[in-house]
Amino acid sequence: MTRLTAGRGDASRRAFRLEQVLRPQPDGLGAVPDAEPVTNIFSAPPQNRNWEALRPVTLSEDVLLGHGIFLNAASHAATASFDILRTRVFQIMQENGWKRLGVTACTARSGTSFVAVNLALACARRADRRTVLLDLVLSAPTLHRLLGITPPEGLNDCLSGDLPPEAALVRVGHTLALGLNTHAAPLSAEFLQADATARALDRIARHLRPDLVICDLPPALLRDDAIAMAPQLDAVMIVADGTQSTAAALRRAVRVFDGGLPILGVVLNRAGKA
């Protein structure tokens, strides 16, 4: 089993306690999405040359809606939940000086990619923030299918150092960049632990200077990919499925990162009525 060590950790990261985000906060909860500078299209003026060098792609709203992905805030009532999640994530990440967030789940088919993509799109609706979404489910990449686009180059080539970020990533408008894969990579956990991967992630951060990097990860209890990525992340968010996740599984998933990586919070997906 991979032993967790403080990777990118600084003092604030280690001092961060789970209770801080899992319990009601005295401030900030009233900050509903309406209070933010939100736009329904990605219309931020270009300010970063490297960012603008990324290949632009257009997302089809019909394709996205068919996959439960919401490009615009008016697409579906569920966008309100993702806008609130975006606000909470930005607040916590900024408060702690964090940039990289992993999104994982207790078990398979909990909706990790669904949450990661919708969170990324909600973040991209903020004109003053730049977000990068990386498909790090290297063993079975799915984000390209969810988004309905086929990138010319795979993220794996960038992570291995064979391609620069501007050649491997694509951008949607001016606030969202996507690192996608179309083919599975063997030995994904080993790949993620490689020094080249760490250097590539640092290079992406240096070139694109995003406010937030969202990493879609495999379930924490099924593979060691999420643990392998822990040294490269600032925090992790766990997706629980209201139709299949048990409390025991959630506690085990939390324990996987215990002491090594702050848990930003838990998203309860497919929740039933109270």
Next chain:
Amino acid sequence: MKGFAGMAAMIGRRWRLIGLVLATGFVLTLLAVLRQAPIYEADATVEVVSPVVAGGAAEMLQVLQLHLTTRAPLLEMIDRHGLFSDQPGLPVSAKVEDLRRAIRFQTVILPAPEGVEGSGVAVLHIRVRLGDAERAARVANDLSQSLLDQASAMAREPEGRHTAGASVPFARLDRALTPESPLPRMIGVSLCLAGLVSLGLGLGLALLLDLWHPVLHNAARMERASGLRPLVVIGDLGAMPRHPLDAPPAPTGVVRSTLGRIRAAVF
């Protein structure tokens, strides 16, 4: 668990267990049916030509059937035909019970003629099921002959006890032939029954597991069961309104928890 949706979700969660129990039930049943020794059934028929017996022929036959299946006649039959010779360790009581289960009587009763007391018996089937075809036929014929003998004895008894004594009611005996083939194994029926039982067992087990390890389901249950409060709660997309303006006013756990705190602070 609430309603059909809850049950469907539970099946979705536990389909592997349910499938495993179902498959196990099918396989075990199939093995049991295939390994089952062949059973032969011999059928002797006693036809009553003149069923005019005071006191009712059906009642008399019932008495005879009961007498034939008591312990002593059955033990004699076991000795006569060498039944259970391949199971010397089997207790006598078990042998008697096994033979009793192997014998079936079926009577077809015709209405009694007008003005005659009692019921008329037309046909009596004596069916014997054994693992040996010849023995099954011999036992069936032995039983039918014993029945005839006892009926004749009853008819000869003094008037007023059992019968009028004026007529012999049994006229013809169709002897049982040695069955050529065993009874069909009924694999289809057995598998259907096994499927139903296994499905019930699988669902029961799944339900028990769900009670043991309940899923998080909603924010309140999640907090109660794990001590963790969700950052945000996302409901079932299909059940949510497409347009945001149609959404309920408090769609997330965060907002709900805020309202709860305000309520707690005020009240």
